[in-house]
Amino acid sequence: xENATMNRAMFKRRLGKTAKYTMLLILAxxxxxxxxxxxxxxxxxxxxxxxxALWSSHLSLNNYVAAFTQTKILQYLLNSLIxxxxxxxxxxxxxSLGAYAxxxxxxxxxxxxxxxxxxTMMLPFEAEVIPNFVTVKCLGLLNHYSVMVIPFLTSAFGIxxxxxxxxxxxxxxxxxxxxxxxxHWQFYWxxxxxxxxxxxxxxxxxxxxxxxxxxxxxxxxxxxDHLRPVQDGLRQLQSEETFNDWDxxxxxxxxxxxxxxxxxxxxxxxxKSGLNEGAVK
Amino acid sequence: xxxxxxxxxxxQPTSSHEPQAQPQVKSPVASFELRKNDKYYAWLFxxxxxxxxSIFVFYPMLRTLYLSLFLTDNFGEPxxxxxxxxxxxxxxxxxxxASLKATTTYVVGVASLTIVFGLLLAAMANQKLRGIxxxxxxxxATMGVSVSVSAIFWLFMFNPTIGVLNQVIxxxxxxxxAWLTTPGWAMVAVxxxxxxxxxxxxxxxxxxxxxxxxxxxxxxxxxxxASSRYQFWHITLPMISPTMFFVAVITLISAFKSFGxxxxxxxxxxxNATNLLVYRIYKDAFxxxxxxxxxxxxxILAIIIALITLIQFKLLAKRVNY
Numbered sequence: 001x002e003n004a005t006m007n008r009a010m011f012k013r014r015l016g017k018t019a020k021y022t023m024l025l026i027l028a029x030x031x032x033x034x035x036x037x038x039x040x041x042x043x044x045x046x047x048x049x050x051x052x053a054l055w056s057s058h059l060s061l062n063n064y065v066a067a068f069t070q071t072k073i074l075q076y077l078l079n080s081l082i083x084x085x086x087x088x089x090x091x092x093x094x095x096s097l098g099a100y101a102x103x104x105x106x107x108x109x110x111x112x113x114x115x116x117x118x119x120t121m122m123l124p125f126e127a128e129v130i131p132n133f134v135t136v137k138c139l140g141l142l143n144h145y146s147v148m149v150i151p152f153l154t155s156a157f158g159i160x161x162x163x164x165x166x167x168x169x170x171x172x173x174x175x176x177x178x179x180x181x182x183x184h185w186q187f188y189w190x191x192x193x194x195x196x197x198x199x200x201x202x203x204x205x206x207x208x209x210x211x212x213x214x215x216x217x218x219x220x221x222x223x224x225d226h227l228r229p230v231q232d233g234l235r236q237l238q239s240e241e242t243f244n245d246w247d248x249x250x251x252x253x254x255x256x257x258x259x260x261x262x263x264x265x266x267x268x269x270x271x272k273s274g275l276n277e278g279a280v281k
Numbered sequence: 282x283x284x285x286x287x288x289x290x291x292x293q294p295t296s297s298h299e300p301q302a303q304p305q306v307k308s309p310v311a312s313f314e315l316r317k318n319d320k321y322y323a324w325l326f327x328x329x330x331x332x333x334x335s336i337f338v339f340y341p342m343l344r345t346l347y348l349s350l351f352l353t354d355n356f357g358e359p360x361x362x363x364x365x366x367x368x369x370x371x372x373x374x375x376x377x378x379a380s381l382k383a384t385t386t387y388v389v390g391v392a393s394l395t396i397v398f399g400l401l402l403a404a405m406a407n408q409k410l411r412g413i414x415x416x417x418x419x420x421x422a423t424m425g426v427s428v429s430v431s432a433i434f435w436l437f438m439f440n441p442t443i444g445v446l447n448q449v450i451x452x453x454x455x456x457x458x459a460w461l462t463t464p465g466w467a468m469v470a471v472x473x474x475x476x477x478x479x480x481x482x483x484x485x486x487x488x489x490x491x492x493x494x495x496x497x498x499x500x501x502x503x504x505x506x507a508s509s510r511y512q513f514w515h516i517t518l519p520m521i522s523p524t525m526f527f528v529a530v531i532t533l534i535s536a537f538k539s540f541g542x543x544x545x546x547x548x549x550x551x552x553n554a555t556n557l558l559v560y561r562i563y564k565d566a567f568x569x570x571x572x573x574x575x576x577x578x579x580x581i582l583a584i585i586i587a588l589i590t591l592i593q594f595k596l597l598a599k600r601v602n603y
Contacts, residue, residue, distance in 0.1 A: 017410070024405055028419045031402075031480065034434040035422065037445060041437065052443035098330035107323040113331070120338045122587040126538050126559045127579035130348070130566050131341035134357060151337040154330040184322045213427045215541035216559070220567065234429035235545060238436075246437060253433045257426055264425035265418060 035257070042254045046247035063251035072225045073252045076233030077259075083148045083229055084211040090149070091207040092200055095158030100188050102159070103166040104174060114163075120156040126216065133220055147221045148229065152211060158203050165199035166192060205267065212260075230256055342583070348576035357572035367577040376553065377561075377578070383468065384537065384557045390472040391479065391536040392529055398476065399483030399528065404513075406484070407491040417488070424481035432545035435474040436461075439546075464554030467547050471555055475542055479535065483528050490524035491517065530593040534586055558582050 041049055042063050048056040067073050101107075102114050125132075132151065141147040169192060177187045193200065215231045222228055228236065237252055349367055351359035371377045406417045423431075438444050439460040447457040460470045494517060502512045518525075540559045543549060549556035549564065556564075558578065566575035 020405070020408060020410060024410075024413075024416045027402055027405060028416055031422060031477075032419055034431075034438060034477065035426075038430075038434040038437065050443065052448060054445070094330050094333070097326040101323050101326040105319045105323045105326065107320050110323075113327070117330075117334065120334055122590040123338060123342055123583055124534075124538055124586045126540065126562070127583040127586075128338065128341035128345060129562075130357065130572060130575055130579065131344035132337055133567075135336065135341070151333070154333050156334065156338070159330060184318065184326075188326075215428055215544070216563065219544075231427055231429045231541065234433060235541075238429075238433060238545060246443075249433055250437065253430045257430045260425040260427070261422065264421070268418065268421060 035261075038250050038257075039254050041246065042250040044247070046245060049246045049250075063247040064255070067248050067251040067255060071237055071248065071252060072228070072233065073230075073237070073255055075226060076228055076230040077256065079145075079227060079233075080212055080230040083145060084208045086145075086149050087152050087211040088204050088208040090153045091155065091158055092204050094154040095203065096162050096193065096196075096200065097188070098154065098159040099162035099166050100184070100192055102163050103169075104184065104187070104192075117156045117159055121160060129216065129220065136221060142221055143223050143227060145227060148211070148214065148218050151217070152207070152214075155207075158207065161203055162196065162199060165196040169195050345576045345579050345583075348573055349580050351573055353572040353576075355570050357566075357570075359573075367573055368581075371574065371577055371581070376556075379553060380556050380558060380561050383553075383555060386468060387472060387475075387539070387555070387557055388533055388536040390468075391475045392532040394472065394476045395479045395483050395532050396525060396528055399480055399487050400525070402480065402484045403487035403491050404517075406488055420484045420488075421481045423478055424485070426478065426481075428478065428541035429545060431474055431478045432542055435470070435477070436546060439470050461547055462551050464551055467551055467555050471539075471542055471546055474546065475536060475539065478542075479532055483532065486524055486528055487521065490521040494520045526596060527593070530589055533589055537582065537586055537589075 040054070043059045043061070044053070044056045045058050045060070045062070048058070098117075102110065136142060136147050136151070141150065173191055173195075174187065177191060182190070212229075213231065214229065215235075218229050218232045219235065222232065225233075225236075234249075234252060234256065237249055348357070348359060350362060350364060352361045352363055354360050402420045406413060406420055426434075438446050441447060441457060441459050441462070444460070446460070451457055458466055460466050498516050498520070499512060502516060507515070538559055539557055540563065543555055543557055543560045544563075547555040549560050559582065562575050562578045562582065565571045565578065
């Protein structure tokens with residue numbers, strides 16, 4: 001009697017576990033299926049792709065060779081890497097300086113200025129492209145790396161986020177530093193930045209990805225292949241290809257996505273802890 | 282090391298050669314110099330950011346607002362002041378209202394589906410099972426996919442002749458679907474792709490929220506004999522509702538700004554069925570040269586997004602569980 005109920009409980013638990021794993025597997029498959037299919041077709045010969053075949057006896061790296069030699073995909077990747085890296089460092093630097101001013105400096109109209117900066121968080125960049133396009137045209141920045149860097153050197157979001165982080169720095173530290181004769185630059189550099197390391201990393205990741213994913217702005221402001229970042233490069237390839245010529249496109253997409261996935265999986269640990277910290281506050 | 286400094290400084294004057302007098306003389310001077318310093322540093326630290334925000338955020342907003350009150354020539358220069366005529370004209374024009382409606386469908390569809398599936402993924406990944414780390418990693422994967430790559434992967438799947446979706450449909454004996462060339466299905470296609478793109482980040486936010494729900498609450502509920510469904514509705518959901526709200530707002534805003542996906546997958550078509558607000562602005566300004574109308578549309582978009590953000594600020598400031 002007792003044995004039977006115990007068996008049933010165990011059976012139920014095992015069934016529950018199987019159901020859970022099945023559900024997890026189904027969800028995981030839905031998430032990664034587009035990747036897997038894209039990567040898989042990048043190894044198929046274009047003949048088979050055009051027939052809609054999912055299997056071929058001629059798997060090869062030919063599409064990759066074609067993508068590397070016949071398209072500018074490496075140049076696009078390099079452009080994006082340069083632009084996003086510049087944006088990332090500048091963004092963290094200028095936002096942290098601004099946030100420092102709002103937390104540790106006393107000056108006239110500080111709160112008013114802060115609210116003005118905060119208000120710009122509400123304004124979408126997409127609604128401002130028309131005058132911004134005219135501005136960069138007048139400044140002679142069109143079709144240049146700097147046009148994809150300069151407008152994104154700072155942001156209200158970054159300043160706001162780092163201000164929240166800097167507010168958690170104990171006031172005693174600042175008083176101690178004052179007594180010790182540290183000026184603001186020294187306190188910023190030696191105490192504030194190390195103290196808010198996780199928030200800085202989070203903002204760095206955020207701004208790098210933001211720049212990497214820019215689409216509309218580079219599309220409007222760059223026209224040459226040797227400057228084009230990767231999103232617009234893929235757009236270019238996609239529009240140049242004839243309709244069913246998918247081999248090189250899939251290989252190019254794979255070339256773009258594989259490094260980001262590797263970085264994502266490696267950086268995940270840091271990213272997760274940074275996000276959790278941000279969510280708690 | 283720094284924390285220990287104040288105490289040592291305090292004790293020093295009494296043991297030094299000039300007791301008492303020195304700190305009294307020095308402190309007003311020091312604080313005066315500090316304040317003067319502050320102003321100088323404020324310019325130095327905040328100057329670059331304020332300059333950039335002025336050029337690329339404040340000025341263009343005012344300029345867009347200004348242009349929306351005028352008619353413009355081919356170069357985007359204002360010609361005739363028309364007041365609010367542009368707005369009245371737009372809000373009465375059928376194509377614009379259709380675009381507004383399509384955007385609403387898209388935005389609501391993307392936000393609600395992203396929340397439901399993101400929460401489902403997070404709840405499934407929040408279990409204690411062997412190998413769960415593997416699934417957690419998989420669930421964040423779409424964070425590493427940019428808009429162009431997503432569009433290419435899904436365009437391939439939605440392809441009418443060689444796409445895997447139609448192959449499956451035909452395998453079950455149904456007619457293939459012209460995914461991107463039928464108005465309704467094109468909307469479905471861009472919503473599905475957008476939800477897929479948003480899932481990785483949403484999962485991460487929900488997962489973090491679920492992990493931070495105190496375990497003691499569930500233990501107490503277990504003791505009281507509450508079912509797991511009851512626990513989900515009465516403990517989990519209320520506890521994570523701030524995150525849910527945050528996710529809703531950022532997904533809404535991000536969906537309102539969708540451009541790349543539309544440009545790559547449908548180019549606003551078929552018959553303007555997926556001609557969302559930002560894509561319309563782009564077409565009106567940079568393809569049709571109608572800068573006044575594009576500026577008016579930009580201001581309307583800015584107002585919509587500002588309203589959503591304001592609600593978020595208000596509710597975040599209260600920081601209550603809804």
